[in-house]
Amino acid sequence: MTLSIPRRTVAVAALALAGLLGSAAPAATAGPAASAGPAAALAAPDIPLANVKAHLTQLQSIASANGGNRAHGRAGYKASLDYVKAKLDAAGFTTSVQQFTSSGATGYNLIADWPGGDPNQVLMAGAHLDSVSSGAGINDNGSGSAAVLETALAVSRAQLNPTKHLRFGWWGAEELGLVGSKYYVNNLPSAERSKFSGYLNFDMIGSPNPGYFVYDDDPAIEKTFKDFYAGLNVPTEIETEGDGRSDHASFKNVGIPVGGLFTGASRTKSAAQAQKWGGTSGQAFDRCYHSSCDNTSNINDTALDRNSDAVAHAIWTLGTEPTVPPGDAYENTADVSVPDNGTAVTSTVTVTGRTGNAPAALKAGVDIKHTWRGDLVIDLVAPDGSAYRLKNSSGNDSADNVVATYTVDASSETANGAWKLRVQDVAAQDTGYIDSWKLTF
Structure with missing residues (x-):
């Protein structure tokens, strides 16, 4: 896990104030609607701890050499x-190696695709390998x-026939500022980005004095992990340290949409956390974080076993x-300029020919070109003037x-209007414009 992400120097107070504007508007969630539930999906296999630890032994041997x-x-x-890559190739995955340059050295990402599943709904799981x-x-x-x-290999052993297209990734140069994953995402065409139903991230899931932390990003993904641990x-607690x-x-x-798991890094485990999870209060979750002692002895088997099973549970669920299936779409493709640090602008989509109310899972697809997305506050405004906040401004974005x-x-x-x-x-x-947007019923 990297120590930090570079931040822009902005008028943070102004951004924070702007993010509160319209805060009474109901919140929207980015990504898929809530899961159909475990009963609608296949049960995941148990991931053998011994297999996961065998991979760790190999990684330790590689480092030692x-x-x-x-x-x-x-x-x-x-x-x-x-x-x-050799493990995945032998298991029937289609693998590709993506090269990039950082700090004067060549870096590599590894991408592995499992055949089948809906190519327009991609579920990806990943971890940094450096x-x-x-x-x-x-x-x-x-x-x-x-x-x-090991979860990817379990997919192969089961010859899983998923409804979504499964993709796995191992990122380079995360420790230098998420360089590899940024390179991958930035080189995805917008049409390909729109096909992702979710990305699941797993960074430090075997800490020796572990906590059980879940990312609180996409609600459906978060619920999947919380249900597993329940x-x-x-x-579980919401992940905040990383x-x-x-x-x-x-x-x-x-x-x-994103989600993931984490067992803690350099922060100290509290007495309350030790009471519910075990381990040692007053001690870091991982005393060997970013140190030479982060070796095969620096793993809690129980945490690694549970989290490995949770990875599989999320992939299967x-x-x-x-x-x-996609519904009817109503789109406006006319460009609308967004003035720099100025008044709000709107783009209108007129919905006709429908009966009754809009759905509980109305999809608002947005394509806005802008040189600093953190400047933007975005709302969906219903025909009666009710506003639904899609995105707040953020100095970190x-x-x-x-x-x-x-x-x-x-x-x-009401749907029509x-x-x-x-x-x-x-x-x-920074400046930009609304390129296009659409509503899908």
Whole structure:
């Protein structure tokens, strides 16, 4: 897990104030509607802990043979990628290696696609494969990499026939600022980004003094993980220590629904957390975080076993649930300029020929070209003037453009009428325009 993400110097107070404007509007969720539920999907297999640990042993051996680490630009990283790729190739995946350059060295991402599933609904799971230069990185992040690898191999063993297209990724240079995953996402055409139903991230899931943390991003993904742990009678908490510091941020910044798991890094476990999870209060979740002692001894088997099973549970639950056929779409493709740090502008879609109210899972697809998406506040305005907040401004949201599909509970609204997308740029220096947007019923 990387220490930080570069932030833009902006008028943060103005952004925060602007983010509160219209805060009474009902919130929308980016990404898929709530899951159809476990009964609608196939049950996941148990992921053998011994198999996951065997991968960690290999990663440790690779680091030991290559200067003690698996860092970006070092021989140990490429050897780690070659090991994972060979396993996937033998299991019937279609793999590709993506190259990029960072800090004067060549980096690599590994992408693996399982055949079948709806190509217009991609479910992806990923983990960063690189370590810091000071150690082998077995918890950070051999643990996530090994669990994702073994889940992919379980898909092959089961010859799974998913409803969604399954894709797996291992990212390079995460420790230098999410470089590999940013490169992957930034090189996806907007049409391909729109096909993602979700991205699941696993970074440090075997910490020796573990907590059980769940990302609170997409509600459907979050519920999938919480339901799994509720079935084990293991309490969870919302992940805050590494929020935005791992590869899910690269996907979230372009509007792809994200979720994931985490067992803690350098923060201290509280007495209350030790009471419900065990372990040692007053001690870091991982005392070897970014250190040379992050080796195969730096793993809690119970946490790694549970989280590996949770990875599989999410892939099977979200990947095999019934898909929803597309509905009728109403679109406006006329460009509307968004003034820099100015007043809100609107673009209108007129819905006709429908009866009754709008659905509880109305989809608002947005394509806004902008040089700093964090400046933007976006609302969907119903025909009666009710506003539904799609996106707040954020000083931490530094990516270009907003290409996303938001889910809105509009069941209290009459379907027919003039619906508006309202966009306001609330900070100076960057400009853009509404390229297109649509409502799908």
